[in-house]
Amino acid sequence: MSFLRMRTPVEARRLFLGRSGLLLSGTAVALLAGHDALAAKAGRATAGDVQILNTALGAELEAIAAYQLGADSKLLEKPVLDLALGFQGHHKAHAELLAKTVATLGGKAVVAKSDYNFPVDQLKAQADVLRFAAKLEQGAVSAYLGAVPLFGNRELAKAAASILGDEAMHWAVLRQALGEAPVPSAFMS
Amino acid sequence: MNARSAGPRTWGAAIALALAATAPAAQDALRGEQVYARCLACHALASDRVGPRHCGLFGRLAGSVPGFAYSPAMKNSKIVWDEKTLDLFLAKPLKMVPGTSMTYDGVPDPGERADLIAYLRQANASPECRK
Numbered sequence: 001m002s003f004l005r006m007r008t009p010v011e012a013r014r015l016f017l018g019r020s021g022l023l024l025s026g027t028a029v030a031l032l033a034g035h036d037a038l039a040a041k042a043g044r045a046t047a048g049d050v051q052i053l054n055t056a057l058g059a060e061l062e063a064i065a066a067y068q069l070g071a072d073s074k075l076l077e078k079p080v081l082d083l084a085l086g087f088q089g090h091h092k093a094h095a096e097l098l099a100k101t102v103a104t105l106g107g108k109a110v111v112a113k114s115d116y117n118f119p120v121d122q123l124k125a126q127a128d129v130l131r132f133a134a135k136l137e138q139g140a141v142s143a144y145l146g147a148v149p150l151f152g153n154r155e156l157a158k159a160a161a162s163i164l165g166d167e168a169m170h171w172a173v174l175r176q177a178l179g180e181a182p183v184p185s186a187f188m189s
Numbered sequence: 190m191n192a193r194s195a196g197p198r199t200w201g202a203a204i205a206l207a208l209a210a211t212a213p214a215a216q217d218a219l220r221g222e223q224v225y226a227r228c229l230a231c232h233a234l235a236s237d238r239v240g241p242r243h244c245g246l247f248g249r250l251a252g253s254v255p256g257f258a259y260s261p262a263m264k265n266s267k268i269v270w271d272e273k274t275l276d277l278f279l280a281k282p283l284k285m286v287p288g289t290s291m292t293y294d295g296v297p298d299p300g301e302r303a304d305l306i307a308y309l310r311q312a313n314a315s316p317e318c319r320k
Contacts, residue, residue: 048283051260052292058239059230117236139230146227146293150283189227 046152050107053098056147056160059140060095061112064088066136069118070129080126080177084133087170094163101156130178137171140164141188214307221308224301231291235317240291243309244318246270251286262288275306 067088070076076084099109123129144164151157168188176182231239241254248271252264266286268274278285279302281295296302312318 048292051288051290055231055239055290055292062238116238119233119236135226135229138226139228142227143230143293146295149294150292 043153045105049152049156050102050105052147052150053102054110057095057098058110060091062116063091063136065116075126075129090166130174134171134174137167140167141171145188217304217307218311221304224305225308234312247313260288260290262286272306276302
């Protein structure tokens with residue numbers, strides 16, 4: 001049974017704790033991979049994993065707010081606006097999954113801040129918004145790259161790498177829209 | 190030789206020496222700014238984000254930016270940020286402060302860390318950080 005099919009997070013957590021005692025185990029795999037078969041092979045998730053997921057969640061929530069700022073700025077032409085909202089949708093999907101996983105592992109998911117103090121005064125044209133978003137996406141790729149090796153659970157690491165790939169594509173498309181080389185190097189760091 | 194007797198050639202040499210001394214630092218900071226791009230998902234110079242602001246970093250007690258929600262581990266670390274502590278932390282954040290919210294594997298290259306710290310030092314003297 002997948003945790004995604006549980007009716008409530010409480011029910012999912014109860015089942016999780018019932019199976020594993022107080023240990024955070026590889027059942028997080030069930031949430032992220034969509035089935036339980038991998039869970040037994042993936043190793044235990046740790047409290048550290050929950051912290052990694054929560055830090056990533058905080059950044060995803062900020063990215064959602066940043067794209068909303070761009071969308072509301074009236075600086076984006078229609079095709080660019082559609083692109084931004086599409087990317088924002090990806091970040092929403094990331095955030096939703098990360099929050100569910102944190103809760104399933106017994107943690108408390110961070111929530112969006114009421115104010116992000118974005119550099120609004122520096123956003124005067126479409127290119128400024130694109131450059132701002134590109135920097136966030138580049139940073140996100142690096143952040144996930146720096147998080148992947150830290151996971152105790154390999155399936156969580158794999159899921160984070162999947163998100164990393166998505167955000168790298170965002171970064172490349174934003175660079176392309178800015179007239180820059182979309183993929184500036186062979187390696188990311 | 191006193192200042193009065195120093196001719197244009199002498200001054201030129203002095204300026205060249207000064208430039209030679211400062212140029213590498215500027216280049217370090219320039220490379221460091223590129224390394225800093227890795228931090229931009231969570232950090233900014235002048236505002237708190239997922240991570241705390243970097244303006245005012247040098248000499249600051251870790252976990253002490255007012256209003257920022259630090260991990261207990263960082264808050265209790267008693268670290269004061271300077272070139273040495275930053276170098277240690279950036280190499281392996283979770284090794285130096287187990288339990289930190291900065292769940293990042295680190296910057297393994299000592300040269301990149303030195304450049305990053307040079308950039309942070311330079312940025313801390315910039316108008317953005319002096320506001």
